[in-house]
Amino acid sequence: MSSSVKLEDEKAPVKREAGLKLFFKRLALIRESPVGMVGAALILFWVVMAVLAPVLPLYDPNAIMAPFQKIGAAAPDGGTFWLGTDHKGRDILSRIIWGAQKVLIWATFATFVAYVVGMLMGVLAGYKGGWADEIVSFIANIFLSFPFIILCIIIVATLGASGWTVVVAVTFASAPQIMRIVRGLVLDLKTRDYIFAAQTRGETPWYIMLVELLPNARGPLIVDACLRLGYTVVAIATLGFLGLGLPPPDPDWGLMLKEAVPLGAFAGHTMYLPAAALASLILGFNLLADGLREISLRD
Amino acid sequence: MIVLAGKRLLAMLLIMLVVSFILFSLFESDKMAVAGKVLGAYSSLEQRELWLTQNGYDAPFLERYLQWVGGALHGDFGNSLQYKVPVSELLADRLKNTGILTLVFFLIMIPLSLTLGVLAGMKEGSWLDRVISVVAVLTTSIPEFVTATFLTGVFVYSWHLLPGTSSMTGGFSWKELILPVMVLVIYDFGYVTRMTRASMAEVMTSQYIRTAVLKGLPYKRVIMRHALRNALIAPFTVIVLQLNWLLSGLVVVEVFFAYKGFGYLLVDAALFGDIYVIEACVLVAVFVAVFSQFISDIGYTLLNPRIRFS
Amino acid sequence: MSNTKALTPVLECKNVNISYYTRAGEIPAVIDFNLTLMPGESIGIVGESGCGKSTVALAIMNYMGKNGRVKSGQILFNGRDLQQMNDEELRRIRGSQISMVYQEPMASLNPSMKIGEQLIEVPLYHENVSEAEASQRAKEMLAAVRLPDPQRIMDAYPHQISGGQQQRVVIAMALLSKPALLLLDEPTTALDVTVEAGIVQLIKDISKQFGTSMIYISHNLGLILETCDRITVMYSGEAVESGSVQTVFNEMRHPYTRGLFASIPLPGTNKHSRPLVPIRGQLPLPQHRPQGCYFGPRCDFFQEGRCANKAGVHMQPVPNEDRHDVRCVRFEDIDWASHRPVGLSGEQADIGKVVLEVNHMKKYYSLKDASLMALIKGKKVQYVKANEDINLIAHEAETVAIVGESGCGKSTFAKVLMGLEEATAGEVKLNNVDISKLPVEQRKAQMVSLLQMVFQNPFDTLNPSHTVGSQIARVIKKFGIEQDPEKINQRVMELLDLVKLPRDFAKRRPRQLSGGQKQRIGIARAFAGRPSLVVADEPVSALDVSVQAAVTGLLTDIQRNLKTTLLFISHDLSVVRYVSDRIVVMYLGRIMEQGTTDEIFNPPYHPYTEALLSAIPIADTSVKKRHIVLEGELPSPVNPPSGCPFQTRCPRKIGAICEAQMPPLQQTDTGHAILCHIPLSELSKVEQVIQMDAA
């Protein structure tokens, strides 16, 4: 090899990039996708709000003050109800921000659990094939045959409403879908020569699955995780709306809507505000996923 | 082909069997709880035990399960605890309403999303494509009850054009159907549109389309005869599978508009603890979902000559 | 061709520049391209992947996709500029006057339309004919491209016929309207050698029969020699040399053309005495082209002042020669006679003790699906006989090649050796230990390290998630060669030296490497554990031609120095002839013939070997070749023919006995073995398939 070749002069990255670092690199790439940028900004906004909730000068979200106050109305204690109050007289701004914290925490946690379960199932089914695949796929098919909300309803009806129930419900509903995606990716990846190379040097199946296969599936999985976070937020809010979600009185966007809609005729803001909050957060996840997908298709 | 259909049918039966077993064990393995639900929280132990004996709950679990399955196959799901009428009667009425809603929804959603998807995918990157794509992401990002909130705000509270609930107390009314259908279409068309667009765009960049163009065929023939057939295979599967998604949406929309459909019944039952109704509703929902999966598999095979003849 | 001036050319490209516009900016794909094609003439365009061949073809079709554009220059078809035509005019010309044949026949046909409908569209939309007449014409054309049973083909979907048949269908489609110009873009690259030979024969006949002008695009010089009158050699977007095939093959003037010929294994080359001379370096990406002559960094005659000039290098006619042009500022003052490039060569290593011994090895795959359903039903099991009665021996420092077409069982054999599959019967002895029933997980690390593999596809061979260094290090650690991280690192560096890559490559990720470099890392990885046997499955077939020689040379060099046994799996007999000491020819899971390289290339031949040899395209005008074109298709290994496996296609079949009985293995004292009913004495009575001209 002569030294005249261009490629050899390029500066090579020195450190190994871990999965998370790659994720942030991808995030940095979002700059190239306007759609993704908007999505990232929306998510960032809500994450910042959720993190800052305890230190922001907010009313207690459950404190009952003057009902049906308009946007920007003066509060009895001399402060301002920036977004007004609801039918029970609770500060809407405070409820929305604390609600954001709650939905983000539970959604992230539930998605994470679903991912761990789904990925293990998927890698196992895809790599081992045969019996393992049949069994795992059959179990997945059983749960996939339940419409999402209906599965959640059954689980809530048996376990009672709580944050943990949401985690269980999301895991049962999402893990099989994640399993299908991972299985498909693994089926494709496992025919690659580097997998044969690992097999021919006698690596154990777990080493191959976790070190050789999984890291290469991360691209599509990051996009999916982003979308799925959005779905989970929808699911939590929907359960709340149906009266099956996180128990009151703590603020929950879905429940806020449920209570506000019948009164929307004369207090529109109590209904529009949580609706807008919810729409913007979910839109954020979907747009970010779109942006990430667009970028991953480019390179 | 017939072998495949047989196999799928068998798998479907197996799934229904497992699902029904899970359901039954979930809701009826604890006899005392059942009696408690039926007789109310303040019933005495004796009352409950008497009820259990009278209603054949002393038999072993498996036997009870088989009887229950047998009953379900004949449409006998017991009586509703809340309404004190046979579940089957209740369900039949509600399913009819949901059926109407679904039918109208599909009649609007399918032509709309296929047309938009094909138009967008035909010329990837054109302004039409961009507009359609953006609208599709926006609408699918907003959950049904949020869309419903905004639409209610506008059409009911502000403009007073449409009724805010669709309980159809005064008999069937098209006007009450408008909002629920609109919400469902707005939420669901985006997904199918995006799928169709992606599929069409992929086909348009395929080598056989290049062959068709370079054969000197008119553009119309390239699209209508060469592209569409291949591009619509994927959306077909999606539309049929959409039924599964739609069921979730139906539940929400029916609750929102108090539409007396099957989803409303299910949530109602879940809140009340009406276990026989829950069981029946879930069985029906799962059956619809599994059956649509079956149809989608078979349809995919029929549409795709590469699989059909092999 | 002497009165060219009187005729208008069918096609003329004048100073054509074509660019693609991507997010990374403008990519000039074709630069200053000129070409003149006279009626009835055929021009070959040859070049390595990415040099712009297909772009030229698609530009002629005026089908540049969304982001491509002919930036300047003219493409004249019968004197009319294709760029100026409107959509309707273009449509009328496409498919009727200019038509095209593509590389991937399967992808080029609509999967959900019957072939008949796809064919009759052409006359229906270009001529005023009835459907019945169009259908009749389609059938006649299918017969003309020698497809048996045209009616059956008309009613079939593309996936129901074989790749070779699909390509014949595409050719038939292209010819249906008797075009004046036929573009063929690598029409045989996706096909097996014997199928390729049939298609090439067909293309030659067509140009005679219909008088169609052709542009034949290929990366294979041998195919151009067989099919074309003239040739244009492209390098990195530019035509670097063009002229008649005879002139360019015998008196090439451009250093790249010359380098190309020196780096492909022609019958005269030999790894010991007349080695291949690789072209150093690699193809530049379009964004990284150097100033001046694009070939500069790889050229032995590069002169700073003249070659790297700002104005670029232009095509110049070679004085006193007819239509021979070269893009090199120094072509007149290079003294080729005194230029003696040195290739990698070395003394033949001493063939040592037996390393691998395979006795009566069989590998059957059962076709039962492993599903619960099948288990319940207890379906009857069908077998694919992927390997049947394999016998062979390989010695220390020896290179044994296994050749055959796709599906003949080469890869299966490799998998059994590596322990990824268990043999169904028979023995596989490595250093006298039977490993045929020992899956790789049960082999000791030391034994695993003795037996390693180099894979075919450079894009798949390395894990994209890990650095190159860590992947080599893993092998060293796994095999227990070193444990101390410092020492492992040291060993990684040595291995990089061994495959002649800079040491800082250890920190790179696979996507930062070119195909040839990845393949070198693959070689380093295979030799990391000091193996006694390395299996190389088509190690260079996916690489650019100019890089192949360097990688082949490196592999054989290391193997010779370390006295490793090399099993070289390939479908390409010219490479095999160059690298191997002994050759094993397989067909449908069986060994048809084995012997030393000389024995295989000289009579007596097995009839299949004879056909394979005749199918090799050879880029040497002084070589004479007998043409044997095989009829029919490769049978499926699930349903092999009765008697002799080759019986359905054998041109020398002697009769019923071939269909009824498995032929005997006829062996000479030297170990040359042939599986055929025809006696050796009879088989010896043929001429050599490949003859070097004495003159």
Ligand SMILES: Nc1ncnc2c1ncn2[C@@H]1O[C@H](COP(=O)(O)OP(=O)(O)O)[C@@H](O)[C@H]1O
């Ligand atoms: N895992 C498998 N199951 C069933 N058939 C197989 C399997 N692997 C290979 N085969 C079949 O065995 C035959 C030989 O294949 P292979 O060893 O891949 O040949 P080659 O390497 O020459 O292409 C082919 O017909 C192939 O389809």
Ligand code: SF4
């Ligand atoms: S112009 Fe110079 S660098 Fe280019 S081929 Fe000729 S001698 Fe070599």
Ligand code: SF4
């Ligand atoms: S045995 Fe018969 S069919 Fe087989 S190779 Fe010999 S002559 Fe041909």
Ligand SMILES: [Mg+2]
């Ligand atoms: Mg192979």
